[in-house]
Amino acid sequence: MPVNVILGGAGKVWALDAAIVDLDGTMVDTIGDFAEAITRMLSDLQLPLLTAADIEHMVGKGTEHLLRLALAAVLTSAGHPKDGLAEAVETLFPQAMQRYMHHYVAINGLHSSVYDGVALGLQALKNAGLRLACVTNKPLAFTTPLLKAKGLDGLFEVVFGGDSFERKKPDPLPLLNACQALGASPARTLMIGDSSNDAQAGRAAGCPVALVSYGYNHGQPVDTVDADGFVDSIAQLRVL
């Protein structure tokens, strides 16, 4: 029996069997973790530092993308011309990645917190009969311990990271694989995320999409993103 869920205030009712939930910016505010690991990495490379606000705009498309944007920003601020910037980023990239991974594992979860309504809202969806998966672009080695540290691991039947498959969100592949793992059809699996990245992946997979209003969305207002509903808290996804 599908579960009827309303996506937001005036939202339409969706008959659902499952939900896929994004991690960074949707369940956990992890900007503090990203900022700490990037600061330590940039210090190791003796490069200028970035603010947490700068970093917030760069999160959501996986670690490689984040590090390339961070390196390009600091090289530019240090006066590097646009010409040859991409090559300079690639030269620094392997060492940046090595230092970043080293630091992130040490601080994972220490500078981050679960958003209001996440545990309550997801538990209500699960109690109503929805099967839950977590699909994030965060590396799986950081995802599993973070979910556990924040007491969210027991909610999910399956958890996939940015390195679990050949392609990451916004590609639909991780969502389609999650639907398959849950034995649910995409049309009856809700994608819950915070960004256009999640919405695009959801649309391409054929999943309905609900976005939270408080996440990162690459520094853009989230209400302009094509989605089926918007909520200020996951607890606002109401089961009928």
Ligand SMILES: O=C(O)COP(=O)(O)O
């Ligand atoms: O880009 C990341 O590392 C994480 O992003 P996500 O959890 O929002 O998918």
Ligand SMILES: [Mg+2]
């Ligand atoms: Mg996100």
